[in-house]
């Protein structure tokens with residue numbers, strides 16, 4: 001598995017990988033960082049962070 005953002009090459013956090021799986025493709029093996037994911041989905045990075053917090057609160061195992 002590749003360890004950096006597909007778009008900018010930045011190192012990815014566990015939650016960024018989780019966010020990509022959650023929002024784009026659960027089975028994906030390449031991922032985007034929060035910044036690039038937000039751009040791709042046409043939302044703000046804050047929106048991504050808020051969603052991650054929501055999923056965490058729901059007990060989603062893709063996030064820590």
Ligand SMILES: [Zn+2]
Pocket residue numbers: 005006007008009010032033034035036037
């Ligand atoms: Zn990126």
